[in-house]
Amino acid sequence: MKLKLRHRESLKGYIFISPWIVGTALFVLGPLAYSFHLSFRTLSLEDNLFHFVGLRNYVEAFILDAKFLPLLLNTFARSLVEIPLVLVFSLTTALLVSRKGVPASGLFKVILFLPVVISSGMVVQELMSQGAGDLSVVRSVTVESSIAIERYLGPAIAEQVAAVFNRLTFILWRTGVQILIFIAALQGIPASMYEAARVDGANEWETLWLVTLPMVTPIILLNAVYTVVDSFTDVFNEVLTYIHSVAFREFRMGYAAALGWMYFLLIFVLIGIVFLVMRRWVYYAGER
Amino acid sequence: MRQAAATRKSSGIMAVEWPKIKRRVKSVVWTGLALWILLTISFVFLYPVFYMASTSIMSIPDLIEPSIKWLPLEPTFEHYRNALEGMRYWLSLRNSAVIALGAAVGHVLSAAMVGYGFARVKFPGREFLFGLALFTLLIPPQTTIVPSFMLYRNFGWIDTYLPFLVPSFLGQGLRGALYIFIFRQFFKGLPWELEDAAKIDGAGSLRVFASIMLPLAKPAILVVFLFSLVWHWNDYFEPMIYINSFSKFTLPLKLGDLRRQMEQVFGSMSVAQMMNEPLRMAASFLVILPPLLLYAVAHRWFVESVDRTGLVE
Numbered sequence: 001m002k003l004k005l006r007h008r009e010s011l012k013g014y015i016f017i018s019p020w021i022v023g024t025a026l027f028v029l030g031p032l033a034y035s036f037h038l039s040f041r042t043l044s045l046e047d048n049l050f051h052f053v054g055l056r057n058y059v060e061a062f063i064l065d066a067k068f069l070p071l072l073l074n075t076f077a078r079s080l081v082e083i084p085l086v087l088v089f090s091l092t093t094a095l096l097v098s099r100k101g102v103p104a105s106g107l108f109k110v111i112l113f114l115p116v117v118i119s120s121g122m123v124v125q126e127l128m129s130q131g132a133g134d135l136s137v138v139r140s141v142t143v144e145s146s147i148a149i150e151r152y153l154g155p156a157i158a159e160q161v162a163a164v165f166n167r168l169t170f171i172l173w174r175t176g177v178q179i180l181i182f183i184a185a186l187q188g189i190p191a192s193m194y195e196a197a198r199v200d201g202a203n204e205w206e207t208l209w210l211v212t213l214p215m216v217t218p219i220i221l222l223n224a225v226y227t228v229v230d231s232f233t234d235v236f237n238e239v240l241t242y243i244h245s246v247a248f249r250e251f252r253m254g255y256a257a258a259l260g261w262m263y264f265l266l267i268f269v270l271i272g273i274v275f276l277v278m279r280r281w282v283y284y285a286g287e288r
Numbered sequence: 289m290r291q292a293a294a295t296r297k298s299s300g301i302m303a304v305e306w307p308k309i310k311r312r313v314k315s316v317v318w319t320g321l322a323l324w325i326l327l328t329i330s331f332v333f334l335y336p337v338f339y340m341a342s343t344s345i346m347s348i349p350d351l352i353e354p355s356i357k358w359l360p361l362e363p364t365f366e367h368y369r370n371a372l373e374g375m376r377y378w379l380s381l382r383n384s385a386v387i388a389l390g391a392a393v394g395h396v397l398s399a400a401m402v403g404y405g406f407a408r409v410k411f412p413g414r415e416f417l418f419g420l421a422l423f424t425l426l427i428p429p430q431t432t433i434v435p436s437f438m439l440y441r442n443f444g445w446i447d448t449y450l451p452f453l454v455p456s457f458l459g460q461g462l463r464g465a466l467y468i469f470i471f472r473q474f475f476k477g478l479p480w481e482l483e484d485a486a487k488i489d490g491a492g493s494l495r496v497f498a499s500i501m502l503p504l505a506k507p508a509i510l511v512v513f514l515f516s517l518v519w520h521w522n523d524y525f526e527p528m529i530y531i532n533s534f535s536k537f538t539l540p541l542k543l544g545d546l547r548r549q550m551e552q553v554f555g556s557m558s559v560a561q562m563m564n565e566p567l568r569m570a571a572s573f574l575v576i577l578p579p580l581l582l583y584a585v586a587h588r589w590f591v592e593s594v595d596r597t598g599l600v601e
Contacts, residue, residue: 009410012493016405019398020421020468023458028424031435038434093329096322101315103323109591111330117583117590118337118576120522122540126547126572130565132339169332184594204318219600233428235525243430248529253434260431267426 039258043251050254057258068259071239072266079231079270081160082171086227087220090175094182095212109183116176121236124170133169174230178223185219186212217282224274232267239263344368344570348563367570374549375542375571376535381578384521384538387452392516394456395467396509402459403471403508404497408483418472421465429525437529451530452520462519462526467512470597474508475501477598507596510589518579539575546571 003011014021039057041050061068093112097105127133164171189212197207234240243263247256342358343351344367350360371377405411406418440451455461459468478501486496502509524540531537537545547568554560583590594600 010412013405013409013411013414016409016493016497017402017417019457020402020459021417023398023455023460023464024420024424027436027439027455027458027460028427028432031432031439032427034435034438035432093326096326099319099322101319102326106591108326108330110587111333113587113591114337114583115333117518117579118522120540120543120575121524122543122547123522123572123576126543126568127336127340130339130343130569132336169336172329172332173336180591180594181600184600187595188600222600229426235429240428240430244433247430247434256430257434260428260433263428264426264431267428271426 035257035260038254039261040254042254045251053254057255058262060255061259061262067242068239071242072263075232075237075239076266076270077160078163079228081164082231083224083227083274085164086171086175086178087224089172090178090223091182091216091220093175094179094186095208097179098183098186109180112179113176115173119173121234124173125236128167128170133167174234177230178227181219181223181226182216185216189215214283217278218284221274221278221282224278225271228267228270228274232263232270340569340573343566344573346566348566351563351566367566368574370567371546371571371574374546374567375539375574377539377542377574379535380537380539380542383449383536384540384578387449387527387538388517388520390449390453391456391461391520392513394453395459395461395464395516396513398457398459399464399467399471399512400502400505400509401497403468404475404501406468407472407475408501409493421459421468424460425463425465433529440530446530447532447536449536452526456516462516462523467516470512470599471505471508473599474505474597478504511593511597514582514586514589515593518582521579543568543571543575 038050040052040054042053042057043049044051096102097108097112099105102108193211193215194207197211202210231237239259240263243256243259246252246259338358342360345363345365346356346360347362347364347366350356350362353361406414406421436451437446440446443450445451445454452461456464459465482500482504483496486500491499521538522540523538524544527538527541528544531541534545550561550564550568554564589596
């Protein structure tokens with residue numbers, strides 16, 4: 001039986017992606033579904049079997065567990081501070097490096113991307129514990145400003161900001177990819193736009209805000225999502241280490257599964273917020 | 289030009305050139321400012337590396353001496369010797385290399401094939417399945433770690449390198465979908481005429497892929513290979529969960545192990561821990577040394593990766 005051309009094409013397509021289908025089903029969807037299934041169960045130590053307990057794990061996470069909710073909210077608050085910081089920093093750096101006439105821009109790009117290559121989690125942990133991220137310059141600034149911040153923005157935010165300063169170097173270390181993406185995006189802006197702006201008499205500052213920035217807003221969205229995912233899947237994250245200890249030290253697999261799922265949902269919530277916030281500002285040039 | 293001609297008549301040389309000079313000076317000033325900011329940022333980025341290098345060669349007397357911050361009076365390589373031994377460096381290096389290289393190869397092969405399918409072949413559900421692939425990037429490791437562990441245990445793969453190698457050949461693994469995305473973007477950017485010409489000449493899809501598309505994809509292949517290599521090399525989490533025997537530990541695991549041993553012997557917050565800092569820094573430096581060397585050679589490929597694969601179009 002000779003298949004129709006369209007069907008043959010589809011079959012070929014499926015064959016090409018077949019390794020991925022097998023892999024996803026086996027290593028992603030399967031574990032994900034089983035993890036969901038586990039989250040409604042608890043491992044009984046007497047008979048080493050899982051027993052159905054309904055929503056108890058979820059309820060426990062919210063009400064009984066003194067550690068989880070604060071950790072979750074802490075992570076959430078931390079990302080509220082970190083994500084804008086990362087975006088502003090990486091865009092600014094990309095703008096500076098891409099600027100015409102800056103000498104050694106190639107060398108700067110190499111330096112900026114270097115941390116991505118050497119950022120082994122363990123190594124960064126080591127450096128942090130020895131205070132290598134603590135720059136004395138930054139420290140002197142923070143003492144004065146932290147008092148002001150606390151007074152005007154409240155202790156919760158001040159605490160997050162202080163935490164950010166302590167880890168500033170390593171937060172910035174994770175911006176290499178974003179910087180690179182922004183550089184590519186900046187190069188993608190057609191020169192005709194800049195020329196038109198110059199003809200219309202825009203100075204450099206105006207060009208930045210009225211031409212460059214609107215053109216990169218889709219990439220800002222991309223980088224925002226990437227930053228959220230990157231910081232949430234960092235394995236030395238507090239919530240993640242907690243879930244890890246619940247699973248492998250306390251052996252409460254069902255509970256750990258429930259925690260993992262709630263954390264997963266939080267990522268979705270955050271990405272949803274990012275989309276909602278950016279939706280009004282993203283300008284798609286040339287798309288309908 | 290007209291402006292210059294008009295001012296030429298009024299008051300001498302300065303009036304002629306003044307607008308140009310002003311612009312020039314402003315440009316230089318701003319460029320200077322940009323340069324200064326970039327230098328500062330570079331310093332911040334490189335600070336930990338300098339710290340690592342400098343601390344790792346400090347002898348104990350230099351470490352204690354408060355007036356010595358960066359340059360030791362009597363540099364020593366004893367910490368490196370100890371670290372090499374304490375981490376069983378060459379064995380662990382080999383372990384790390386096996387996983388990193390193997391997984392990188394797997395990712396290149398599978399992502400190229402799958403990316404090509406998503407990019408150039410039409411089939412129902414294509415967009416949805418691709419979206420699903422991107423979706424898998426959002427899943428934090430802890431959500432699936434318990435069932436994954438059980439799965440691998442059922443397969444008997446615990447304490448082997450299979451949990452890293454097999455998924456990578458199936459387009460999964462550490463950021464596997466990202467590589468699929470990279471290849472898809474790349475293949476999408478290639479002209480259709482190549483394929484059409486080959487098909488007219490009677491080549492089947494597989495032939496088109498293997499003989500024409502794949503050789504053209506060298507930039508994407510290199511980028512995916514390098515990134516997968518580096519990310520697997522630096523991975524701490526998955527090896528920690530799946531590898532139990534010390535002889536199979538990768539370098540990051542060995543570093544963590546070293547740290548734990550030091551903590552057990554000396555306690556967390558004692559002066560002795562401070563004495564260990566050079567050792568731990570030497571060990572850390574040895575862990576990042578291979579990627580660092582790779583970067584020294586191939587940095588161009590890393591930095592230009594986004595451009596070469598057409599990721600941001």
